[in-house]
Amino acid sequence: MKNVRIGMIGFGNVGQGFVQVIAQKRELLRGEYGINPLITAISDKVKGSLRNDDGLDLGLLQKVPVSFADFETNEIVGWDAPEMIAESRSDVILELSIANYETGEPALSYMTQALNAGKSVITSNKGPIALSYRSLNGLAQKNGVGLGIEGTVMSGTPAIRVGKELLYSAGITAVRGIFNGTCNYILSEMKSGRSFEEALSLAQKLGFAEADPTLDISGMDTAMKIAILSEVLFGERIVPTEIPVTGISDLTTEDIREAADQKCVRKLIGTIQTTNDRPELSVKPVLLPFNDPLAQINGAMNAIQFETDFLGQVTLIGPGAGRLETADGLIQDLISLFREK
Numbered sequence: 505m506k507n508v509r510i511g512m513i514g515f516g517n518v519g520q521g522f523v524q525v526i527a528q529k530r531e532l533l534r535g536e537y538g539i540n541p542l543i544t545a546i547s548d549k550v551k552g553s554l555r556n557d558d559g560l561d562l563g564l565l566q567k568v569p570v571s572f573a574d575f576e577t578n579e580i581v582g583w584d585a586p587e588m589i590a591e592s593r594s595d596v597i598l599e600l601s602i603a604n605y606e607t608g609e610p611a612l613s614y615m616t617q618a619l620n621a622g623k624s625v626i627t628s629n630k631g632p633i634a635l636s637y638r639s640l641n642g643l644a645q646k647n648g649v650g651l652g653i654e655g656t657v658m659s660g661t662p663a664i665r666v667g668k669e670l671l672y673s674a675g676i677t678a679v680r681g682i683f684n685g686t687c688n689y690i691l692s693e694m695k696s697g698r699s700f701e702e703a704l705s706l707a708q709k710l711g712f713a714e715a716d717p718t719l720d721i722s723g724m725d726t727a728m729k730i731a732i733l734s735e736v737l738f739g740e741r742i743v744p745t746e747i748p749v750t751g752i753s754d755l756t757t758e759d760i761r762e763a764a765d766q767k768c769v770r771k772l773i774g775t776i777q778t779t780n781d782r783p784e785l786s787v788k789p790v791l792l793p794f795n796d797p798l799a800q801i802n803g804a805m806n807a808i809q810f811e812t813d814f815l816g817q818v819t820l821i822g823p824g825a826g827r828l829e830t831a832d833g834l835i836q837d838l839i840s841l842f843r844e845k
């Protein structure tokens with residue numbers, strides 16, 4: 505069995521979810537895959553940093569503190585993220601800080617530093633991957649390490665792995681999907697007669713939408729995800745800010761009612777269409793007939809539909825967010841990069 509030493513940047517929802525999933529799945533990882541996961545360091549902007557080369561106590565970590573200083577432990581160190589990458593004994597860095605879709609920073613620099621130091625990187629952070637997947641992947645290959653990005657699109661629903669590994673030989677010609685649970689939840693509620701504002705406020709109350717939901721409802725979150733898919737599935741780098749994007753904030757209950765009169769629903773759809781072998785990307789609210797598989801995806805659920813040469817349409821439905829759901833995407837990457845059997 506192989507010790508896999510993990511350094512974490514960011515200890516928010518996903519970071520805490522990861523600890524919970526590792527605690528639950530440790531025996532499975534050891535027995536089925538020969539992986540003994542050890543969290544050897546964490547650096548978080550607010551909570552501080554911890555280090556133990558033999559592995560931090562997962563039970564203690566699950567008593568999520570406001571600050572690591574609340575733990576009575578001699579494992580506290582004063583490391584920011586770059587110091588943690590440089591100083592910790594770690595084989596893989598989990599980058600779980602916040603997404604910046606304009607520059608990818610500071611996460612992009614952290615990932616670059618880790619890969620250059622010969623450490624693998626696993627992340628659910630869309631920003632740096634949407635902007636710089638190719639160069640980061642090149643760096644990983646040059647240094648003989650791995651880059652895991654499953655959690656960046658549809659959390660733990662394996663959209664990337666299914667497209668890149670399982671359907672690639674079937675010849676993917678187009679992709680379309682519902683990639684933002686907040687928007688889909690709002691549109692589903694509007695179908696039941698709520699106004700946009702009422703639906704958004706309910707989504708915030710139930711924890712689906714952020715306090716600042718701009719990235720979601722503007723369509724930019726979906727743009728980042730299809731930019732990642734474009735690069736990974738079609739080898740074409742398209743910067744998210746160059747994608748034509750229309751969000752959902754201008755939709756009225758009248759628009760939704762008119763759609764229903766035509767036996768249709770409105771869904772925020774991210775599309776990648778290949779024309780002359782070149783992918784064209786767009787994000788917009790689309791009118792879908794009731795019998796379209798994507799029309800039937802309600803609430804915060806996500807879905808991706810691959811158009812292929814040999815299999816026709818293949819649709820994958822699953823959650824697109826959530827702390828445990830996203831943590832599971834990280835675990836899938838951990839297994840893929842480090843399995844011994």
Ligand SMILES: NC(=O)c1ccc[n+]([C@@H]2O[C@H](COP(=O)([O-])OP(=O)(O)OC[C@H]3O[C@@H](n4cnc5c(N)ncnc54)[C@H](OP(=O)(O)O)[C@@H]3O)[C@@H](O)[C@H]2O)c1
Nearest residue numbers: 514515516517518548549600601602603628629825826830
């Ligand atoms: N939550 C989901 O369902 C989900 C799904 C898919 C992908 N993701 C992505 O996964 C990543 C983590 O999401 P999350 O929900 O865990 O976010 P979160 O709850 O906001 O946690 C992020 C944590 O990282 C810390 N942080 C920010 N900048 C940092 C830095 N430079 N160095 C060290 N720590 C830093 C934050 O501290 P502050 O609070 O002080 O900023 C916070 O504690 C994000 O990129 C997100 O877009 C999340």
